Amino acid sequence: MKTQFEPILGILSPEQFARIEATTVLLVGLGGLGGHVANGLVRLGVKRLFLVDDDVFEEKNLNRQLFATHDTIGHYKVDAVKQALLSVNPDAELFVFRKRIEQIESSVIAGSDLIVDGVDDIKTKCLIEAMAKAYGKPLLHGAIGGWYGQLGLILPGADLLKMLYGDQEAGLEKVLKCPTFTPAVVANLMVSEFVKFVTDQKGVLRNRILSVDVLNHSYDILLKGDV
Amino acid sequence: MVRVTFYNLLRSRHNLKELEVEASTMRELVSAIQKRYPQVTSEELNQAVLFINQKKVMHLRRFDERLRDGDKVVFTNFVGGG
Numbered sequence: 001m002k003t004q005f006e007p008i009l010g011i012l013s014p015e016q017f018a019r020i021e022a023t024t025v026l027l028v029g030l031g032g033l034g035g036h037v038a039n040g041l042v043r044l045g046v047k048r049l050f051l052v053d054d055d056v057f058e059e060k061n062l063n064r065q066l067f068a069t070h071d072t073i074g075h076y077k078v079d080a081v082k083q084a085l086l087s088v089n090p091d092a093e094l095f096v097f098r099k100r101i102e103q104i105e106s107s108v109i110a111g112s113d114l115i116v117d118g119v120d121d122i123k124t125k126c127l128i129e130a131m132a133k134a135y136g137k138p139l140l141h142g143a144i145g146g147w148y149g150q151l152g153l154i155l156p157g158a159d160l161l162k163m164l165y166g167d168q169e170a171g172l173e174k175v176l177k178c179p180t181f182t183p184a185v186v187a188n189l190m191v192s193e194f195v196k197f198v199t200d201q202k203g204v205l206r207n208r209i210l211s212v213d214v215l216n217h218s219y220d221i222l223l224k225g226d227v
Numbered sequence: 228m229v230r231v232t233f234y235n236l237l238r239s240r241h242n243l244k245e246l247e248v249e250a251s252t253m254r255e256l257v258s259a260i261q262k263r264y265p266q267v268t269s270e271e272l273n274q275a276v277l278f279i280n281q282k283k284v285m286h287l288r289r290f291d292e293r294l295r296d297g298d299k300v301v302f303t304n305f306v307g308g309g
Contacts, residue, residue, distance in 0.1 A: 029309055031309045032308070032309050033309040034309065118309055119309055120307070120308050120309035121307060122307040125307060142309070143305070143306045143307050143308060143309065144306050144308050144309065145304075145306030145307065145308045146236075146306075147235075147239070148235045148236070148304070148306050149306060150305065150306055163284045164276070164284055164305055165305065165307070166284070166286045167286075168286060168305070170307060171304060171305045171306040171307040171308070172235070172236060172304045172305070172306050172308075173306050173307055173308025177308075178308045178309070183309065211234050211235065211303060213234060213235055213238070213239075215239050216238055216239060218234060218238070220232075220234060220301075221281060222234075222278050222281065222301060222303065223278055223281055223282070223284065224281045224282060
């Protein structure tokens with residue numbers, strides 16, 4: 001085990017860490033949430049990641065997106081994230097796709113163990129949930145708007161996002177926008193749920209949607225699917 | 228009695244947290260909330276998403292939806308940004 005990953009042994013066994021390291025993650029969306037999730041997963045020790053995003057960094061991303069800097073503006077997000085995270089772990093296997101999720105080859109989806117929803121639009125979130133269901137993959141969902149966020153670990157067939165969003169196209173983010181801190185909070189909660197799920201810990205948000213309100217400090221389960 | 232909890236925007240804007248009301252339909256519930264808290268607008272309530280007993284999600288104005296004694300209803304708003 002590389003020295004850089006050793007602090008995790010304070011809370012995990014070497015066997016549990018080996019499971020994390022061996023999990024292949026398909027991360028869709030490298031904006032506010034996705035950038036922080038990618039950072040967390042690589043620093044945690046996840047070795048193999050498929051990174052999907054067809055966007056380039058823009059000035060408006062600087063407020064919250066971890067890898068948006070004046071140096072990366074105009075660069076594809078997947079390329080900038082890969083470059084930065086290879087300097088964190090040069091042995092990481094980061095496969096980048098400058099595409100939308102709809103254009104991703106089925107072998108990539110089939111070859112992942114878990115899908116992360118880091119996208120910023122509801123229609124695509126629901127599409128990713130349907131895709132995860134079709135391929136039998138667990139989905140780690142996150143979303144934010146203003147002071148508020150939500151996350152959960154959705155097993156294939158639970159259809160929690162379909163229930164939650166219905167036919168709506170936008171939530172509070174349309175008005176409240178995405179501030180600096182909420183994506184980082186929710187993204188890191190997603191990373192901790194990833195650890196709990198992969199290592200079979202108690203308390204994982206399995207088929208649960210947790211509401212996060214950093215303004216009022218309220219963390220509540222909104223929705224429970226069948227476990 | 229139906230226990231109503233407010234999260235997110237409604238809690239922040241109106242300092243609302245929890246209340247218990249007698250209501251057998253959603254229409255009665257909304258009316259009871261507005262009677263007690265006239266500052267809460269119909270538009271705000273209509274824009275909210277409702278969770279009933281952490282199992283059922285309601286989006287639109289299904290005012291005739293039946294409620295049962297002991298139901299827990301959450302008014303909140305979902306988010307979809309990243």
